[in-house]
Amino acid sequence: MLLVYTHKITPRLKYVFKHICTRILGVKVEFTTKIETFIAHDSLKMSYTKQQLGNEFFVKSHDILFEQGLSDLDINVQNWENTKCFFYNGDKSAIPFDIFAASFYLLSRYEEYLPHVKDEFGRFTAAESLAYKCGFLHQPVVDIWAYKFKEAIQAQFEEFKFSEKSYTIKPIIDVPSAYNFRLKGFMRTLGGVVKDIFRFRFKSLYIRFMVILGFKHDPFDTFKFLINRQKNTKVKFLFFFLIGDYSTYDKGINPNKKKFVSLIKHVADYCLVGLKTSYFAIEDISILKKEKLRMEDILNTTLKASRQSFSRLNLPESYRNLIELEIQEDYTMGYVNHIGFRAGSCTPFLFYDLDYETQTPLKIHPYHLMDYALLKTHSLLDKKKVLNEIIHEVKQVNGEFIPVFHNYTYSNEKQWYGFKELFNIILESANED
Structure with missing residues (x-):
């Protein structure tokens, strides 16, 4: 079990940690706001807050997981080894980005609640997305970040065995x-025949009759x-x-x-x-x-x-x-x-x-x-x-x-x-x- 110390336990925090730690990495996760409980825990643990407590595994938190509703976020996507990430959190953090905040932004579809241009069917398009604009749509970044987090925490807790899932x-x-052509009813079939004739689609007309008469598949x-x-x-x-x-x-x-x-x-x-x-x-x-x-x-x-x-x-x-x-x-x-x-x-x-x-x-x-x-x-x-x-x-x-x-x-x-x-x-x- 991974114990996470934080200053405030919110629904957003629990949601995204469970996706990354439990669904992707197969590790059960619990949360505490009590320093004594955190210190007493003798297995996998980390702090997720603004200031590091001591020399524990620490990820500096972004505000998004402690907020409610939507806010005007300043997102600066940067390169991170073989991928990209955002919500940079400085050198003191065990990993250089707050992957939990960034993952929440993507998983919750935060950007789809913000004003955007829809296509003719009323859909949110790829071109409107942060992933497309910043060139990481082709990667499952949330999962990639999760494995980077696993690698970093494994270095500090070498004896802990993570479960493996498969593709x-x-x-x-x-x-x-x-x-x-089949089972379309008389009126729809007649309409199709007329369309085929007016659009000079004689091959389609031929296939239509052959299918209806049972001579063709x-x-x-x-x-x-x-x-x-x-x-x-x-x-x-x-x-x-x-x-x-x-x-x-x-x-x-x-x-x-x-x-x-x-x-x-x-x-x-x-x-x-x-x-x-x-x-x-x-x-x-x-x-x-x-x-x-x-x-x-x-x-x-x-x-x-x-x-x-x-x-x-x-x-x-x-x-x-x-x-x-x-x-x-x-x-x-x-x-x-x-x-x-x-x-x-x-x-x-x-x-x-x-x-x-x-x-x-x-x-x-x-x-x-x-x-x-x-x-x-x-x-x-x-x-x-x-x-x-x-x-x-x-x-x-x-x-x-x-x-x-x-x-x-x-x-x-x-x-x-x-x-x-x-x-x-x-x-x-x-x-x-």
Whole structure:
């Protein structure tokens, strides 16, 4: 156990120390404001305050963990060996930066509560983030800092044995529409036919009729391939099916179609299944509740995980709605068009509500790569290089790598050429030393 002496025990302090020490490094952590208790402790210990007590392991604290609400922070990002950090705390500290304050800033998504420019879907973009602007989005800095802290404290407590965790992967299959042409209904099919004709998409028109007549396989129906891959790997895939009502943004399959329900049940026999919430469910808890109950009826079990449509997040309301409906996990934290670590970590963490100053039970699993971001790189060789680089970053800190691919990513469409091979690289990375 690590005992931390500090002048004031706050919810923020407990939250971030437990993420770094317990979730990343596997060490239980306790806190005290009593010097006598601290001196009497004969194992791993450190002080986290403004002034060092004696010659103990000491990290000089920044004010952010002792504040409430938001303040105008002066952030100066500096180089630190193989990475970057901020909240420099001088030479007297055992490590040159207050990694706990910096980690809290990233994990709590402090910057997303501050004024910023949103994109056309109302999303916080990578370009608005400190990590992107200062060139460390590609690194899981919170985990890297945690291991630097471990190295420093291990030098002072040589006999203490830290537990080791290992690299894991959690492949996400996002299903906004299970089929491109099947089960769309007469009016939607007619509308599709008219569009194809007016846009001179005769190849699409031909495939549409061949699929509807049963002579050809629907291009989005890659579920047989995915289930076969699932049967040959120990890693559980997590599917997110959209079962919301048809709208401007959500054009999935009608959830009342028996064949669609049967597909979800079939996938759930082999893989994990969660809810891909519809575009408008993010703002309306009644829609979210309806979709949750609909998915629970299909799965015949309690819904555990969700992912927001278009990767939209409106903090803190989006997460509060999930908590109110007792959804335990969310997989929306990431950027659609940029590869990297939105919250600075590749270790799942609990959502901290900055308005209420409380740690919540909602576990955030940040994703680090979406298939669309890989389309920016042109050749398959470049895609492999980028993919291997992000895998390497996560492996270095024994984190959890979460890629998001879609069901149509595995189709034979030209733009998705080579993505089956990329998926195999991800699956094989879990078996390598």
